[in-house]
Amino acid sequence: MFFALLAKDLRRARHNPIPWLTNLAIPLCITALIGLAFGSSQSSGLGHIKFAVVDEDHSVLGKMLQSMTGQGTNAQKLEPVFMDRTNALAAINNNEISAVLIIPEHFTKHYLTATEPVSLELIKNPAESVNPAVLEELLGAGVTGLSAVSRNFHEEFSTLQSAFDGDGDFDQMATVLKQTGEKLKSAKASILPPLVSYTETETEIKPVPAKNGGVAKTGNQFSLFGYLLLGMSAMFLLFLAGHGMSDLHRELRNGTFARYHTLNQQLLPFIASKVAFTLVMLLAGSVIMLGGGALIFRFHWPHPLSLAVLMFSYAAFAACLMALLTALVADERRANMMNNLAGMLLGMAGGCTFPAEQLPVFVQNYFTHWMPSYWFVNTARELEFGSEPVVWWGMALKLGLAGLVCALAATYVFRRKFRNGLTA
Amino acid sequence: MSLLTVESLRKSFGTLGAVNGVTFQVQPGEIYGLLGPNGAGKTTTISMISGLLKPDAGTVKIGGTAFWADPQRARRQMGVVPQELALYEELSGKENLEFWGRLAGLGPREAKARAAELLESLELSDRANDPVKTYSGGMKRRINLGCALLHRPQLLLLDEPTVGIDPQARMNILEFIQKLRAAGTAILYTTHYLEEAESLCQRIGIIDGGRILAEGTLSQLQERLGGDRLFVIDADFTNTVPENWGAFLQRFRIIQKSERQIIAAAIGTRDPSECLKDLLELPVRVENVSLKRPSLNDVFLQLTGRNLRE
Numbered sequence: 001m002f003f004a005l006l007a008k009d010l011r012r013a014r015h016n017p018i019p020w021l022t023n024l025a026i027p028l029c030i031t032a033l034i035g036l037a038f039g040s041s042q043s044s045g046l047g048h049i050k051f052a053v054v055d056e057d058h059s060v061l062g063k064m065l066q067s068m069t070g071q072g073t074n075a076q077k078l079e080p081v082f083m084d085r086t087n088a089l090a091a092i093n094n095n096e097i098s099a100v101l102i103i104p105e106h107f108t109k110h111y112l113t114a115t116e117p118v119s120l121e122l123i124k125n126p127a128e129s130v131n132p133a134v135l136e137e138l139l140g141a142g143v144t145g146l147s148a149v150s151r152n153f154h155e156e157f158s159t160l161q162s163a164f165d166g167d168g169d170f171d172q173m174a175t176v177l178k179q180t181g182e183k184l185k186s187a188k189a190s191i192l193p194p195l196v197s198y199t200e201t202e203t204e205i206k207p208v209p210a211k212n213g214g215v216a217k218t219g220n221q222f223s224l225f226g227y228l229l230l231g232m233s234a235m236f237l238l239f240l241a242g243h244g245m246s247d248l249h250r251e252l253r254n255g256t257f258a259r260y261h262t263l264n265q266q267l268l269p270f271i272a273s274k275v276a277f278t279l280v281m282l283l284a285g286s287v288i289m290l291g292g293g294a295l296i297f298r299f300h301w302p303h304p305l306s307l308a309v310l311m312f313s314y315a316a317f318a319a320c321l322m323a324l325l326t327a328l329v330a331d332e333r334r335a336n337m338m339n340n341l342a343g344m345l346l347g348m349a350g351g352c353t354f355p356a357e358q359l360p361v362f363v364q365n366y367f368t369h370w371m372p373s374y375w376f377v378n379t380a381r382e383l384e385f386g387s388e389p390v391v392w393w394g395m396a397l398k399l400g401l402a403g404l405v406c407a408l409a410a411t412y413v414f415r416r417k418f419r420n421g422l423t424a
Numbered sequence: 425m426s427l428l429t430v431e432s433l434r435k436s437f438g439t440l441g442a443v444n445g446v447t448f449q450v451q452p453g454e455i456y457g458l459l460g461p462n463g464a465g466k467t468t469t470i471s472m473i474s475g476l477l478k479p480d481a482g483t484v485k486i487g488g489t490a491f492w493a494d495p496q497r498a499r500r501q502m503g504v505v506p507q508e509l510a511l512y513e514e515l516s517g518k519e520n521l522e523f524w525g526r527l528a529g530l531g532p533r534e535a536k537a538r539a540a541e542l543l544e545s546l547e548l549s550d551r552a553n554d555p556v557k558t559y560s561g562g563m564k565r566r567i568n569l570g571c572a573l574l575h576r577p578q579l580l581l582l583d584e585p586t587v588g589i590d591p592q593a594r595m596n597i598l599e600f601i602q603k604l605r606a607a608g609t610a611i612l613y614t615t616h617y618l619e620e621a622e623s624l625c626q627r628i629g630i631i632d633g634g635r636i637l638a639e640g641t642l643s644q645l646q647e648r649l650g651g652d653r654l655f656v657i658d659a660d661f662t663n664t665v666p667e668n669w670g671a672f673l674q675r676f677r678i679i680q681k682s683e684r685q686i687i688a689a690a691i692g693t694r695d696p697s698e699c700l701k702d703l704l705e706l707p708v709r710v711e712n713v714s715l716k717r718p719s720l721n722d723v724f725l726q727l728t729g730r731n732l733r734e
Contacts, residue, residue, distance in 0.1 A: 001526070004523065004526035005527075008512065008519075008523045011514075012514045012515060015555065016514045254508075254509075254511070254512075254513075256511070258506065258510065259504065259571070261475070261476055262474045262475065262476060263499055263524075263528050264499065265495045265496045266496075421468075
């Protein structure tokens with residue numbers, strides 16, 4: 001009978017797929033939103049920074065800058081494109097680049113002769129926050145370097161300027177190069193070797209089995225994207241469960257639930273089938289959010305199987321909880337409001353939207369630890385990003401049991417209501 | 425033995441007594457009509473018989489066994505057709521029938537075969553695979569009826585199964601119900617349509633205010649009014665009262681009285697011409713006197729003082 005009931009609901013969804021597709025499109029949007037905002041942890045956060053360089057000076061210095069940005073590690077991080085001012089401003093307006101660096105006319109001449117202060121112009125893309133700020137910092141470092149060079153090699157610059165202008169002779173150039181070499185040689189003792197340095201090391205992290213059967217952590221790489229996605233998924237599944245379980249109200253309104261009861265004394269198979277139907281929807285949503293998100297944004301869940309089991313238990317709990325709320329609140333509109341409210345409360349107090357540690361102490365002490373949403377989110381985050389052993393299966397069992405209690409309570413409430421004259 | 429026995433059934437919702445001691449029986453191969461206006465307690469009675477509502481007092485026996493002694497067995501002996509269309513509109517008629525057949529305990533093949541059989545009987549085979557939402561009102565009503573018949577119930581509870589459909593569709597359904605009765609199914613039929621109760625039911629219980637006011641065959645109910653005829657007297661009764669008309673009230677029972685009309689039944693077995701003579705001698709200016717067969721509405725009128733359709 002359970003399978004006949006479930007098959008009926010799936011068949012109904014097949015005949016009328018729009019609500020289903022809408023429900024599955026929303027998690028896709030949420031994942032895309034979080035992914036686009038926070039990206040993947042494994043792509044080193046920023047990716048390429050594309051910016052325009054407008055060289056109105058057409059000088060050797062500009063060409064040096066061009067060649068510098070395209071070399072070494074710079075080439076991995078920076079993506080300069082060289083264009084004129086008009087095209088560069090059009091590109092920034094079209095949100096194609098993060099910033100425009102303008103080397104003004106006579107920049108080299110003024111810099112080398114030091115006749116007047118010179119400045120580079122940086123136009124930042126107001127639609128972006130991180131990349132323009134990074135470029136500004138880099139440019140700050142760059143101009144500090146240029147100033148330092150100017151102060152130390154002021155004497156040599158006039159000769160260099162003559163050479164750039166085509167007026168210098170080889171004797172003068174040789175003298176300048178010799179002087180520069182001596183200055184650099186004397187500076188070497190002050191600069192090298194640096195007094196403070198750091199070394200970059202790469203080690204492979206392997207999970208170590210814990211004594212209690214859980215997974216001992218050796219510190220998985222933290223991902224803001226994954227961290228947020230788990231919380232948002234937990235909260236969204238509650239809303240989705242409320243929406244799925246509203247079908248129970250439709251069954252009441254259409255009299256099909258009552259008709260079922262005229263044939264069968266037990267109400268649990270009906271509730272269980274509706275939970276299973278909602279669970280299918282929730283699992284599809286979870287796969288889209290956690291699986292699809294990982295695929296699209298090239299993110300890797302360190303413990304996918306454990307996370308899947310944990311997610312299954314949580315989804316089952318969410319469906320059962322919403323079944324209970326539906327049973328308790330007979331009025332459909334009021335029940336929808338209650339379900340949304342419960343989803344928000346569980347989500348916020350359970351640490352789905354904000355980290356639980358940032359919630360008010362009173363909420364943390366008296367509410368958060370009792371929230372099944374917290375059980376799931378906290379365990380999943382610890383499992384994926386934490387450094388302590390996590391007994392995830394214990395929490396999965398706890399969530400499953402909580403769901404079972406909710407389903408049984410929902411059945412009991414419906415039975416009582418039917419006996420007392422339940423109307424939709 | 426009665427297939428359905430209802431004894432002193434009571435149900436209250438708060439202070440409102442919806443059903444107040446209803447008692448009746450339904451025999452195999454009989455259509456028992458529960459006739460009453462909206463709010464009379466018909467649906468509440470059916471809900472208690474079908475186990476949806478638990479009675480405050482009284483018993484329901486199905487085939488001699490109390491319902492609550494073995495509710496699952498009792499449920500499988502009956503088919504319930506609710507007043508509202510309890511169907512899945514996204515599914516086809518065939519899918520609906522098969523689904524309710526599975527829930528009634530049939531195997532997948534059996535449910536399929538029985539659904540095809542019922543679609544044929546209900547003359548819906550050509551629309552079997554169309555979604556129910558595309559059906560006409562009458563077709564939906566037929567499928568609604570069919571969904572209760574998959575497991576061949578011995579007792580069928582029909583709660584106003586013809587509400588809101590056209591006369592032709594109603595006729596089809598009534599013919600189908602007659603066939604079920606002929607096949608030996610016991611049927612409890614609630615309605616507020618007099619014509620349906622008169623033409624369909626072997627016995628009728630008139631219910632109002634949660635009580636059965638009268639019960640019997642159509643002729644037995646008509647007998648309560650004094651035979652098979654009623655006198656309709658048209659006159660100006662504004663300034664006169666029947667109590668002042670001599671022996672009128674010893675010879676006639678007033679069924680309904682208004683300023684322009686009195687409907688009365690003769691007491692005892694008297695010749696119609698004698699009755700007519702008595703009426704023409706009344707101390708009022710009689711404009712017209714006519715005879716009519718008493719209807720269930722007249723019985724209801726006599727029992728409650730108001731029309732069934734009010």
